[in-house]
Amino acid sequence: MRRHERLIVAAGALGLFVLWEVLVRLGRIDASLAPAPSTILDALSRLLRRPEVLASLGVTAWEVLAAFLIAVPLGLGLGFLLAEVSALDALFRPLVNFLFGVPKSIFLPVFILVFGVSIPQKIAFGVFTTIFVLIVGGVAAVQSVPRELVTVGRVYGATRWQVVREIYLPAMAPILLESARLGMVFNITAVLLCEIYGARDGIGYRIAAWGENLQMPQLYAALVLVAAAAVAVNEALRLVETRLGAWRQRS
Amino acid sequence: MTRALVAIRSVSQRFGVDGASVPALEAIDLEIPDGQFVAVVGPSGCGKSTLLSLVAGLRVPSSGTVLCDGEPITAPMPRKVGMIFQEANLLPWLSAEDNVAFPLKLRRVARAERLAAARRMLELTGLAGFETRLPHQLSGGMKQRVAIARGLVQNPAVLLMDEPFASLDEQTRMVLGDELLRIWSETRKTVLFVTHSLNEAVYLADRVVVLSARPGRVVDDVAVDLPRPRSFAMTSSERFGVLKDRIWQHIKHAERR
Numbered sequence: 001m002r003r004h005e006r007l008i009v010a011a012g013a014l015g016l017f018v019l020w021e022v023l024v025r026l027g028r029i030d031a032s033l034a035p036a037p038s039t040i041l042d043a044l045s046r047l048l049r050r051p052e053v054l055a056s057l058g059v060t061a062w063e064v065l066a067a068f069l070i071a072v073p074l075g076l077g078l079g080f081l082l083a084e085v086s087a088l089d090a091l092f093r094p095l096v097n098f099l100f101g102v103p104k105s106i107f108l109p110v111f112i113l114v115f116g117v118s119i120p121q122k123i124a125f126g127v128f129t130t131i132f133v134l135i136v137g138g139v140a141a142v143q144s145v146p147r148e149l150v151t152v153g154r155v156y157g158a159t160r161w162q163v164v165r166e167i168y169l170p171a172m173a174p175i176l177l178e179s180a181r182l183g184m185v186f187n188i189t190a191v192l193l194c195e196i197y198g199a200r201d202g203i204g205y206r207i208a209a210w211g212e213n214l215q216m217p218q219l220y221a222a223l224v225l226v227a228a229a230a231v232a233v234n235e236a237l238r239l240v241e242t243r244l245g246a247w248r249q250r251s
Numbered sequence: 252m253t254r255a256l257v258a259i260r261s262v263s264q265r266f267g268v269d270g271a272s273v274p275a276l277e278a279i280d281l282e283i284p285d286g287q288f289v290a291v292v293g294p295s296g297c298g299k300s301t302l303l304s305l306v307a308g309l310r311v312p313s314s315g316t317v318l319c320d321g322e323p324i325t326a327p328m329p330r331k332v333g334m335i336f337q338e339a340n341l342l343p344w345l346s347a348e349d350n351v352a353f354p355l356k357l358r359r360v361a362r363a364e365r366l367a368a369a370r371r372m373l374e375l376t377g378l379a380g381f382e383t384r385l386p387h388q389l390s391g392g393m394k395q396r397v398a399i400a401r402g403l404v405q406n407p408a409v410l411l412m413d414e415p416f417a418s419l420d421e422q423t424r425m426v427l428g429d430e431l432l433r434i435w436s437e438t439r440k441t442v443l444f445v446t447h448s449l450n451e452a453v454y455l456a457d458r459v460v461v462l463s464a465r466p467g468r469v470v471d472d473v474a475v476d477l478p479r480p481r482s483f484a485m486t487s488s489e490r491f492g493v494l495k496d497r498i499w500q501h502i503k504h505a506e507r508r
Contacts (some may be wrong), residue, residue, distance in 0.1 A: 126422075148336065149340060154309060155307055155309065155332075156329045156353065157328075157332045157354070166353075166356070170342070247344035247345075247386075247387070248343070
């Protein structure tokens with residue numbers, strides 16, 4: 001985005017908030033359903049000073065991170081395996097494709113039955129939701145490596161390990177990172193869904209509680225917080241992706 | 252005649268296709284002396300590229316032997332043989348100089364040393380000033396120059412070229428042909444050059460080996476007695492026409508079958 005475009009977007013957003021604020025103050029919007037932006041900001045600053053809220057954020061962050069750190073190597077590894085071993089691919093690809101398209105949320109009750117309402121349950125459900133996009137991404141990454149580049153490596157005497165490190169990994173890096181970023185989006189959604197559905201702690205648990213008690217300023221403040229965190233993680237991953245994928249031809 | 256640097260001795264190659272064994276090359280015998288520029292032509296599908304991949308050590312012949320410097324080729328010999336493909340096949344995430352240095356990196360040559368060698372090769376191939384460009388920032392002809400520099404960077408005795416100019420436009424092809432001859436006269440590599448173009452074959456080579464349709468056999472071995480350095484004017488000379496016509500007669504018959 002060019003600079004003046006950014007300014008327009010920022011001005012537009014600001015205008016919207018000002019309009020919202022004015023309409024609430026004029027009594028045209030019901031403040032008990034949609035509190036004024038100033039009220040939400042105020043609630044946000046108070047939330048950030050409450051240790052138990054910060055602790056809940058920490059629990060959620062831990063669950064998200066743990067699920068991500070398990071799902072990424074596991075999912076990509078399974079993807080590589082499917083891409084390289086055609087027998088496994090024939091056996092498991094239909095299952096992966098089937099589950100890829102099924103909404104994972106319908107399995108949540110099963111996870112509660114198996115793991116109980118617990119942190120491992122959140123992590124397991126996060127992994128389950130994330131892993132399919134990573135398997136599919138892993139397969140796509142391997143298949144994206146041009147055969148000719150592998151031939152070049154062989155002609156110039158690359159060992160098997162050098163072919164992997166010098167050709168496969170850099171060639172696959174942009175797709176791997178893209179899969180990880182997409183997986184992270186699924187992962188955050190899954191963990192929050194778990195927490196909202198049933199939990200003892202975590203920011204999703206608090207959001208559900210505030211919603212049930214009609215504590216709208218806190219609810220909206222938490223939404224702002226979670227949205228900001230999710231966007232920050234996404235943009236950070238995208239930044240790495242752009243850096244490592246700068247060689248990809250943009251036409 | 253100097254001693255043969257590359258010797259292809261009664262080489263046959265068969266491929267398994269749908270359970271059947273299809274012959275691709277049959278009883279090829281070629282002795283290529285050090286420093287000779289040999290073009291290989293033949294009708295489409297005659298096994299020209301297969302022949303190159305045997306010399307490159309990318310496959311082992313079904314029967315017969317390929318020798319380089321007296322040593323049988325059973326695997327790629329990167330220090331003796333450099334290869335250039337129809338497409339440049341550069342690693343798109345590496346700069347021009349890192350691409351040229353890539354074969355040295357595989358041999359764990361120190362970075363400063365391999366980059367110095369790469370820059371020398373880029374200068375030889377007319378790309379000084381483009382060292383840090385990424386492949387997608389280079390034109391087709393420039394990419395192929397990088398590939399040639401990469402093929403030369405280990406100073407191999409043999410350069411294998413598999414239709415290296417086939418995907419370039421005509422002007423670029425002619426300019427690169429002259430560049431290749433200049434580089435060849437400066438480095439005196441043994442060149443095995445596969446091409447579709449009879450003009451290119453006669454213009455560049457000392458000798459044109461003509462293969463028959465599949466399975467490929469050597470049907471003619473034409474010594475190109477045009478003087479060097481070659482010039483564009485020679486392409487309209489009578490001798491050029493005679494040589495080209497002799498080769499064309501073989502190919503015409505094969506393509507008609």
